[in-house]
Amino acid sequence: MAKEKTVFVCSECGYEAPKWLGKCPACNQWNTFYEEKLAKQSGSKYEKKKVAVPMVLNQLEKKEISRNSTGFSELDRVLGGGLVKGSLVLLGGEPGIGKSTLILQICNTMKGEGKVLYVSR
Numbered sequence: 001m002a003k004e005k006t007v008f009v010c011s012e013c014g015y016e017a018p019k020w021l022g023k024c025p026a027c028n029q030w031n032t033f034y035e036e037k038l039a040k041q042s043g044s045k046y047e048k049k050k051v052a053v054p055m056v057l058n059q060l061e062k063k064e065i066s067r068n069s070t071g072f073s074e075l076d077r078v079l080g081g082g083l084v085k086g087s088l089v090l091l092g093g094e095p096g097i098g099k100s101t102l103i104l105q106i107c108n109t110m111k112g113e114g115k116v117l118y119v120s121r
């Protein structure tokens with residue numbers, strides 16, 4: 001297992017510090033430090049590991065998501081256009097409301113898309 005080292009980086013100017021700082025000594029901005037993990041590579045060099053960084057919403061790129069129809073137009077509408085591959089949907093309701101019947105019908109419709117796993121408790 002690769003050894004990890006942590007470094008704190010200023011999101012405004014890129015200044016790096018070994019511990020978290022409230023104010024950046026380089027650009028004098030407050031609360032701009034975020035934690036970044038460095039993984040030790042085969043040599044003695046540490047390289048930056050990808051860590052989630054908070055972003056401003058209007059700077060995000062829009063990605064097209066493909067959706068598969070469940071076979072039920074009303075359910076597709078509630079799901080925003082159908083099921084997204086790799087997503088998880090929790091279906092809840094009172095006993096006897098028809099959750100299992102609906103899911104089995106969706107499984108029957110979706111079986112052409114690939115493998116279907118139905119888990120019930």
Ligand SMILES: [Zn+2]
Pocket residue numbers: 010011012013014015024025026027028029032
């Ligand atoms: Zn800074």
